[in-house]
Amino acid sequence: MLAGGQSSRMGRPKSGLEWHGSTLLRRTAGIMARVTSGPVVVVRAPGQGLPELPEGVLVADDPREGRGPLQGIAAGLAALSGRAEIAFVASTDMPFLHPAFIRRVLGVLAQSEGTDVALPVARGYKQPLAAGYRVWLAEAAERLVKEDRLRPAFLFEESRVRTLDDAALKQDPVLAALDPDLDSVLNVNTPGDYAAARARPAPEVTVQLFGTVAKGGASGGPHLVRAATVGAAADAVAVVFDRHVTAALNGDQITRDRMTPLAAGDTVFFLSADAGG
Amino acid sequence: MPAGGYFGRALVVDVTSGTSRSQPLPDGVLRGYIGGSGLGTWLLYQMGTPGADPLGPAAPLAFVFSPLVGTPLTTSAKFAVVAKSPLTGMLTDALASSQFAIAGKLTGHDAIVIDGRAPELSVLLVDGDGTRLITAAHLTGLTAADTDRRLRSELGRGWRVAAIGPAGERGVRYATISHDGRHAGRGGLGAVMGAKNLKAIAVRAAAKVATADPAAVLAAARDLRERSFGPATAKYRELGTLANLLAFNAISALPSRNFQSATFDGTAELAGGAAGNAGGAAEDIDGMRRVARSSCASCTIGCEHIYRVGKGRKVRAEYENVFALGPMCGVSEPGAVLAASARCDDLGIDTISAGGTIAWAMECAQRGLIDAPWLRFGDADALLRALDEIGARSTPLGSLLAEGSRRASATVGGGSGAFAPHVKGLEMPGYEPRTLHAMALGLAVNARGADHNRSGAYEADLSGDLVRLDGGEAHVTAAVETEDRAAVMDSLILCKFLRGVFTDPFTEWAALLSGVTGWDVTGRELRDTARRIVMAKRVYNIREGWQPADDWLPDRLLNEPLSLPSGRVAALTADRLRAMIGSYYAMRGLDPQGRPDRTAVDDLGLA
Ligand code: SF4
Numbered sequence: 001m002l003a004g005g006q007s008s009r010m011g012r013p014k015s016g017l018e019w020h021g022s023t024l025l026r027r028t029a030g031i032m033a034r035v036t037s038g039p040v041v042v043v044r045a046p047g048q049g050l051p052e053l054p055e056g057v058l059v060a061d062d063p064r065e066g067r068g069p070l071q072g073i074a075a076g077l078a079a080l081s082g083r084a085e086i087a088f089v090a091s092t093d094m095p096f097l098h099p100a101f102i103r104r105v106l107g108v109l110a111q112s113e114g115t116d117v118a119l120p121v122a123r124g125y126k127q128p129l130a131a132g133y134r135v136w137l138a139e140a141a142e143r144l145v146k147e148d149r150l151r152p153a154f155l156f157e158e159s160r161v162r163t164l165d166d167a168a169l170k171q172d173p174v175l176a177a178l179d180p181d182l183d184s185v186l187n188v189n190t191p192g193d194y195a196a197a198r199a200r201p202a203p204e205v206t207v208q209l210f211g212t213v214a215k216g217g218a219s220g221g222p223h224l225v226r227a228a229t230v231g232a233a234a235d236a237v238a239v240v241f242d243r244h245v246t247a248a249l250n251g252d253q254i255t256r257d258r259m260t261p262l263a264a265g266d267t268v269f270f271l272s273a274d275a276g277g
Numbered sequence: 278m279p280a281g282g283y284f285g286r287a288l289v290v291d292v293t294s295g296t297s298r299s300q301p302l303p304d305g306v307l308r309g310y311i312g313g314s315g316l317g318t319w320l321l322y323q324m325g326t327p328g329a330d331p332l333g334p335a336a337p338l339a340f341v342f343s344p345l346v347g348t349p350l351t352t353s354a355k356f357a358v359v360a361k362s363p364l365t366g367m368l369t370d371a372l373a374s375s376q377f378a379i380a381g382k383l384t385g386h387d388a389i390v391i392d393g394r395a396p397e398l399s400v401l402l403v404d405g406d407g408t409r410l411i412t413a414a415h416l417t418g419l420t421a422a423d424t425d426r427r428l429r430s431e432l433g434r435g436w437r438v439a440a441i442g443p444a445g446e447r448g449v450r451y452a453t454i455s456h457d458g459r460h461a462g463r464g465g466l467g468a469v470m471g472a473k474n475l476k477a478i479a480v481r482a483a484a485k486v487a488t489a490d491p492a493a494v495l496a497a498a499r500d501l502r503e504r505s506f507g508p509a510t511a512k513y514r515e516l517g518t519l520a521n522l523l524a525f526n527a528i529s530a531l532p533s534r535n536f537q538s539a540t541f542d543g544t545a546e547l548a549g550g551a552a553g554n555a556g557g558a559a560e561d562i563d564g565m566r567r568v569a570r571s572s573c574a575s576c577t578i579g580c581e582h583i584y585r586v587g588k589g590r591k592v593r594a595e596y597e598n599v600f601a602l603g604p605m606c607g608v609s610e611p612g613a614v615l616a617a618s619a620r621c622d623d624l625g626i627d628t629i630s631a632g633g634t635i636a637w638a639m640e641c642a643q644r645g646l647i648d649a650p651w652l653r654f655g656d657a658d659a660l661l662r663a664l665d666e667i668g669a670r671s672t673p674l675g676s677l678l679a680e681g682s683r684r685a686s687a688t689v690g691g692g693s694g695a696f697a698p699h700v701k702g703l704e705m706p707g708y709e710p711r712t713l714h715a716m717a718l719g720l721a722v723n724a725r726g727a728d729h730n731r732s733g734a735y736e737a738d739l740s741g742d743l744v745r746l747d748g749g750e751a752h753v754t755a756a757v758e759t760e761d762r763a764a765v766m767d768s769l770i771l772c773k774f775l776r777g778v779f780t781d782p783f784t785e786w787a788a789l790l791s792g793v794t795g796w797d798v799t800g801r802e803l804r805d806t807a808r809r810i811v812m813a814k815r816v817y818n819i820r821e822g823w824q825p826a827d828d829w830l831p832d833r834l835l836n837e838p839l840s841l842p843s844g845r846v847a848a849l850t851a852d853r854l855r856a857m858i859g860s861y862y863a864m865r866g867l868d869p870q871g872r873p874d875r876t877a878v879d880d881l882g883l884a
Contacts, residue, residue: 210523254738269528271528273740274509274736
């Protein structure tokens with residue numbers, strides 16, 4: 001995740017922007033962590049302060065400030081070398097990035113042996129900051145930065161790139177259903193963009209309650225609610241999300257973190273923390 | 278002898294000759310092993326003949342009490358039954374709670390150890406007048422509950438009974454010992470008792486046990502009682518463990534059809550109502566109606582939820598028996614599962630091993646490895662028929678399955694060992710290792726075999742504090758910690774369902790133990806005690822032939838990844854499991870093959 005951009009048109013750092021009780025950075029990092037099995041690396045400008053991050057997120061520094069996205073890509077991929085073969089690169093400012101989008105892009109890259117970059121061309125634009133890269137491209141990216149060739153296009157020139165247009169992306173039925181307009185790639189650059197994005201309703205998610213949690217709050221469900229975080233989903237069904245309660249996202253990872261981000265179509269199960277015999 | 282909590286001696290009965298003796302238990306041993314599971318391990322190491330056949334006369338069977346028995350502390354009326362398991366050939370210790378614990382200890386002994394083999398089916402009586410054997414000819418073939426009733430009416434007031442059912446008499450390797458409707462369930466202790474020609478043991482109180490600091494213990498008891506009404510035990514009080522069924526299904530942790538899947542399509546039916554009622558869990562549910570709640574002796578939690586189907590019999594339903602006889606065998610009718618559970622109680626067999634072994638046989642039948650086309654997943658009548666054939670050993674198939682899934686798969690062959698659902702010969706409980714990696718380790722390394730009570734590592738998986746699909750160092754630390762906690766709780770003994778009320782467990786437990794005994798035990802000392810007990814079990818197992826390959830999981834779990842509804846794939850590879858086991862050994866101070874060095878063994882004070 002590239003957090004070090006200039007945010008000049010926004011007038012303040014985008015990574016710290018409030019997002020439904022959390023921050024934009026926290027949200028994007030959380031969405032990435034949900035999809036990938038490897039670590040999430042946040043690349044920041046030298047000395048840049050970051051808002052609170054979910055546990056397990058690594059932080060890498062851009063060696064020099066203001067050298068643009070390719071340097072960030074180089075630093076991020078370098079931090080992953082030896083830990084992963086492919087990576088999804090994202091900027092901080094994509095509030096609607098959906099896990100299914102990341103899964104689709106990485107899925108294509110993982111399955112195309114002769115491909116170095118899976119590059120979405122969504123909503124009419126190339127999306128180098130919502131794309132999949134082979135981690136070993138770090139070297140080439142670093143060299144290009146040294147040569148002052150600072151645009152991702154230079155990296156693509158010397159890589160085997162597979163582009164994914166809207167139709168190709170939406171061949172994945174899950175993505176087509178949950179993010180039909182490919183809002184995943186929408187980014188917020190100005191205070192106006194931000195206000196408009198923030199004014200949208202939170203994603204629609206399903207909540208189910210189990211065991212004593214059901215007895216304490218609403219009935220078991222399923223309940224359809226709008227919530228951008230696990231904490232908000234708990235509030236929506238009047239569950240007290242304290243140490244006696246945990247949440248399982250889509251039946252998968254279990255969390256106690258209120259700030260865990262939700263996306264459209266998610267299901268949250270609230271369980272007693274003492275589940276088990 | 279300590280100022281309270283103990284009598285300082287064990288009663289050793291040789292049922293071959295009908296004679297008994299009192300064996301002093303040194304202070305150091307009591308302090309080092311506490312009681313219950315810990316003291317039982319020490320006793321077994323001392324008294325068992327190395328390499329003895331678990332079903333032979335030379336294998337002792339120990340009923341071990343604990344310092345807290347007889348105090349007003351909630352959930353403390355418990356005892357451990359400890360022996361070499363006929364399923365695993367290693368140590369097994371089953372805990373149970375009932376008035377038997379109190380009456381047994383107040384015979385004036387910290388343990389009753391039984392050796393030999395009675396000349397005919399007998400009942401052993403122990404009270405203030407000593408020990409004697411009486412004939413059990415008239416009890417032959419009775420259920421444990423009927424035996425209990427008959428004996429108590431014959432013997433008169435004050436007697437408490439632990440008995441075996443017909444399966445124990447016939448040497449079913451996973452037979453249980455029962456008392457007050459509770460069971461020392463796992464590992465085949467009922468078969469060990471049956472091999473001693475003992476149908477029952479009856480005990481009657483004759484002594485009083487001192488408490489070192491009665492005021493402190495009473496205050497602690499009041500406090501614990503209050504806490505036992507709080508949110509940490511709400512699940513057990515309000516719903517019982519059956520509530521796990523829906524939750525585990527939702528998180529792909531519910532093994533079904535012999536671990537072919539981690540969800541079960543019949544869960545909603547089994548747990549009651551449609552998916553729309555998901556959280557309504559287990560209360561007055563479709564078909565299965567909750568008719569009562571009850572508790573063990575001296576317990577303020579009361580986790581027993583009694584159900585009834587139609588006009589059928591009342592049956593206690595817990596997660597494990599419903600899992601094993603339901604999803605594991607593909608059965609989703611609540612009435613059928615309760616009936617199967619009642620049948621296990623009548624026969625006196627462990628529901629988890631019975632369900633696991635039958636599920637394995639169903640898969641064998643499906644694959645044509647066993648010629649029993651009637652034995653199909655999901656067929657409730659087939660399940661009941663199989664249980665009957667096992668309990669009676671009345672057919673070749675029944676006799677085969679009475680041996681448990683490990684032995685049966687060795688006989689059947691054809692690759693069926695790869696999906697025999699056991700560790701060390703003990704069938705797996707209802708926790709899916711592929712989606713619960715801390716638990717996977719706990720199950721693999723545990724001394725008793727696949728067991729969810731001596732290792733509670735699933736707690737860490739379900740806590741959200743670690744990534745349950747990505748086992749690593751954090752999972753190893755969690756597995757060690759829960760194993761240590763269980764070792765102390767099982768030796769004190771306190772019910773595991775109380776565990777959530779302690780905020781600083783070792784220190785709080787040390788205070789309880791000090792109040793009862795007069796020792797100045799610290800939390801730190803108890804942590805050492807925990808490690809000693811865990812190590813002693815391993816050392817016992819090594820003496821009895823444990824090999825590194827025994828700390829492992831069934832091949833199926835390592836070779837067949839699961840696809841989760843979230844789109845993720847849950848895999849537990851052999852490499853990952855091996856790495857976790859390696860770290861576990863290192864953390865426990867064992868060599869890479871899982872063996873302690875000489876000094877560590879000497880420190881245990883076993884020899
Ligand atoms: S909580 Fe349940 S198992 Fe534990 S002592 Fe009480 S009734 Fe018995």
